[in-house]
Amino acid sequence: MGARVLVEGVSKRYGGDPSTPRTEALHEVSFELLPGSFTALLGPSGCGKSTLLNLVGALDKPTSGRILVDGLDIVSRSEPERDTYRRRTAATIFQFFNLLSTMTVVENVSLPLLLDGVPPRRADDAARQTLTEVGLDEKLTAFPYQLSGGQMQRVAIARALVVNPALLLADEPTGNLDSRTGNQVLDLIEELVSARGLTVVMATHSEAAAARATRVLHLLDGRLVAAS
Ligand SMILES: Nc1ncnc2c1ncn2[C@@H]1O[C@H](COP(=O)(O)OP(=O)(O)OP(=O)(O)O)[C@@H](O)[C@H]1O
Ligand SMILES: [Mg+2]
Incomplete structure (x- = not known):
């Protein structure tokens, strides 16, 4: 089941100390995401997209404003609670996949479960099942360098999904792929939204x-300028 996310008047400033110039990366951003919805955050480089995803993923904290996920304010939670939220609720995929190069495909995907204390045998089973779901059951023992870009992104998607998150944060997931491969990744994301209600x-x-x-x-200079 997908999460309901409420972002209320969120601003984020970086720097401001003598060594770093002050940047207002986000200014009073508010919106709601309904469970099981698929929303794009569109805007030019530097407009604040990654900053916003990092805040919703609890990788960073806003300067002001609230972020409620299923009614709980993730900003004011304790660090252990934010850590659990990052491990179990909000999963992220990136433009450059961020796979661990010395681990096989199935090891990459089972890692989040092992870090969460799941016994190795169960983690391995769950990783294999999720990799089958993303169509990569033939690449279980391959290393990332032996895969195409689209396959690497599918491994990253499997690694995100193996913990059964309620929220998937995708930062330019097709930015490093040609348009055909990018479309296949988007097809997969679309399928996941409907099958899992993420x-x-x-x-x-x-x-x-x-x-x-x-x-x-639509995000421009840290402000939400339109929704469509
Ligand atoms: N850690 C940081 N310290 C200082 N400034 C930062 C930091 N991270 C981002 N910024 C600044 O905040 C603004 C928004 O950056 P952000 O990375 O969110 O943009 P983006 O929309 O994701 O861009 P891109 O499409 O290039 O990835 C930019 O002006 C950027 O320089
Ligand atoms: Mg970015």
């Missing part, structure tokens, strides 16, 4: 990729 937010600067989402939030 809530998905995808940051992109591509209008074509954004058009695949059911809702588009």
